[in-house]
Amino acid sequence: MSAPAPRSTVRHYVSRVAFVVVVVLVAAFFALPLTWLVTAPFDASPTLTVEWPQWTLANFRSLAENPYALRSIGNSLVLGLGTIAVVVTLGALAAYALSRVRIPGRDGLLYALLLLSSVVTGTAAMVPLFQLMVQVGLINTQTGVVLAMSGGLLPTVVFILKDFMDSIPKSYEESARLYGARPGQILRHVVVPIARPGLAFVSVWVLVQVWGNFLLPFILLRSPESQPAAVIMYTFYTESGQADLSLISAFSLVFSVPVIAIYFLVNRRYGFRFHGGIKS
Amino acid sequence: MSTITTRGLVKEYPGGVRGVDGFDVTIEDGEFFALLGPSGCGKTTLLRSIAGLEAITEGTLHIGDRDVTNAQPGERGVAMVFQDYALFPHMDVADNIAYPLKIRKVPRTQRRQRADEVGAGLALHGLSERRPGQLSGGQQQRVALARAVATQPEVLLLDEPLSNLDARLRLEARTFLKVLQRDLKVTTVFVTHDQAEALALADRIAVMQSGRLQQLGAPHEVFQRPVNTFVASFIGSNPMNLVTTTVTQAGVRLGDGAVRLPETAAGLVAPGDEVVWGARPEYLRWSVERLDDAVEARVEVVENLGASVLLTATVGDHRLQVVVPEEDAPAAGARGWVQANARRSLLFDPRTTELIG
Structure with a gap:
């Protein structure tokens, strides 16, 4: 074997170094805010820079004393779980039907819905949506927010779940039918359990979407008692009108915990994997 | 245990394609009956029509004395083993075998007992807690058979029962199937594209092409005296x-x-x-x-x-x-x-x- 030409060796090292530098920069870009999220809440005087904190739990104490902070986490959970219930139930039924029944123009319909779904919860729709909610008397109710969020998320969920349902062999259902199972029983005994990883994935995805949504609850919910965490965080100012970083940093950490917890819970309970059947 | 009688049975798909085109046959009580033909000849469509998974377009279907032409699949007294076995991946072996009993609202303890009984008859000892994914191909097939016979159906339908097994296991499973069918004495219809399988297993064979019956007869008749050149060239390990x-x-x-x-x-x-x-x-x-x-x-x-x-x-x-x-x-x-x-x-x-x- 002959040694590689010196020029190509140099080029090799330069490209390695450049690669490592880029990777480190990208990693730092994502790691810095996360580091801030972990350190700032425990700092006696948090700033917007990452630094070694002067350890204290005072920020959490003042957070607990805030009348709206913890309640808003509860509100976020109500909105998230409510939307999951609506979206997963309706989405699973719609996806199953669309996967199994032949309708002319089915795929066109799905793509059209997917395209239009961003309009429902989009900024441009906020004024008509607000007026609609006032008209039907759902303004300033969590039901209204859940319905609006569901409307925005359902097309995507139907799209994802339909793909998932398509991958479930029909012979499972036909087999159950032959033993006399009615459609409801087939759905409960066979389709839902087999589609469970897909349903679990969609639930977590919906929760994340609702949890982080600011605009919709900000516009539709007027009283601070019913506003979710993402909106309440917006109200944390000091008397002098500056962002109250000690409250915001502590709240940010509390804010992110439930989502992470639910991810692990769902992952352990249902698992993001496919059952080991014969999958043709 | 029943006869199956089809009279002028037609299955027409939208667009006018006929999967089964005027099929007349009487399958005797307790008979092991093969539907044989090349791919696309309509044999699986006919089997699914008997099961009730395909709606019959014309003609009649009787199981025993009952006209089941328009009956729901669950009301026909038929059980079917699918080509991919269709074992529910989220249930263990015992729950799979007992699933038909669950639909019939048999209490849980009785279900487990019956599942163990049937499983023991099909050499499935000690596997009742396993999931289908943890079983070999041969075991999966026996679980599917156990589930099919757990309710003592009048008719047993098998869709390409041996095609998912490897060559050596296939011969073993073939003998096993023949013994099982003889012991249960259940009217059995199976679909295959493999003429050797049909000759070895069946009491009578229906050779099909393009949705039509070409020849109906015992294996030796179909082998010795094919009614036309299609049957002659289709039957036999080495073509005639x-x-x-x-x-x-x-x-x-x-x-x-x-x-x-x-x-x-x-x-x-x-x-x-x-x-x-x-x-x-x-x-x-x-x-x-x-x-x-x-x-x-x-x-x-x-x-x-x-x-x-x-x-x-x-x-x-x-x-x-x-x-x-x-x-x-x-x-x-x-x-x-x-x-x-x-x-x-x-x-x-x-x-x-x-x-x-």
Whole structure:
């Protein structure tokens, strides 16, 4: 074997170094805010820079004393779980039907819905949506927010779940039918359990979407008692009108915990994997 | 335990394609019945129509004395084993076997007991806690069979029961199926594209092509006396030799010589008639020395089949395949004589492709 030409060796090292530098920069870009999220809440005087904190739990104490902070986490959970219930139930039924029944123009319909779904919860729709909610008397109710969020998320969920349902062999259902199972029983005994990883994935995805949504609850919910965490965080100012970083940093950490917890819970309970059947 | 009777059964798909086109058959009580044909011949469609998974377009279907043409699948008393077995991946073996009983609202303890009973009969000891994904192909098939027979159905339907198993296991499972069916005495219909499987397992075989019944008969009938050239070429591990030729005074012309007229065709053809002469490679005799009523041939290809050898030889412009015992195998290029068994050869009409005799 002959040694590689010196020029190509140099080029090799330069490209390695450049690669490592880029990777480190990208990693730092994502790691810095996360580091801030972990350190700032425990700092006696948090700033917007990452630094070694002067350890204290005072920020959490003042957070607990805030009348709206913890309640808003509860509100976020109500909105998230409510939307999951609506979206997963309706989405699973719609996806199953669309996967199994032949309708002319089915795929066109799905793509059209997917395209239009961003309009429902989009900024441009906020004024008509607000007026609609006032008209039907759902303004300033969590039901209204859940319905609006569901409307925005359902097309995507139907799209994802339909793909998932398509991958479930029909012979499972036909087999159950032959033993006399009615459609409801087939759905409960066979389709839902087999589609469970897909349903679990969609639930977590919906929760994340609702949890982080600011605009919709900000516009539709007027009283601070019913506003979710993402909106309440917006109200944390000091008397002098500056962002109250000690409250915001502590709240940010509390804010992110439930989502992470639910991810692990769902992952352990249902698992993001496919059952080991014969999958043709 | 029941007979299955179809009268003029038609399954037409939207667009006018007929999967099954006018099917008349009576499958006897306790019979092991094969639907055999190439892919797309409508055999699976017919099976699914019997199961109720496909709506019947025309004609009637009776199971026992009941007209079940429009009955729901669950009301027909049929059980089916799917080609992919369709075992529920989220249930263990016992729950899978007991699922039909769950639908019938049998209490849980009784269900487990029945599942264990049926499982034990199908060599599934100690597997009742496993998930289908943890079983071998043969075990999965037995679980699917156990689930199908757990409710003692009147009719058992099997869709390509052996196709998902590897070659060695397939032979084992074939014998197992035959014994199981004999013990249960349940009317069984199975679909296969493998003629050897059909010959080995079935009491009677229906050979299908393009949605139509070609021939219905016991394995030996279908093998010995195919009603047309399609059945003749489809049945048999080595396809039947089919030669388009003419009848002469001496017999049937083959190359420069002639073989004896098939016995069953005597008196049905006259010299000068154009015919298709058919003889199975197993029923042709190869000899190095000249024989009576034999034609001279030259060996082109020699294929070893283990205990025997398959020769491809040319006689004039025709190619004949001959199965020869291993010890008599000639080499490629050798010359010899092919003699036909007059009792085991047939004549077909070249225009209608139907059997003359």
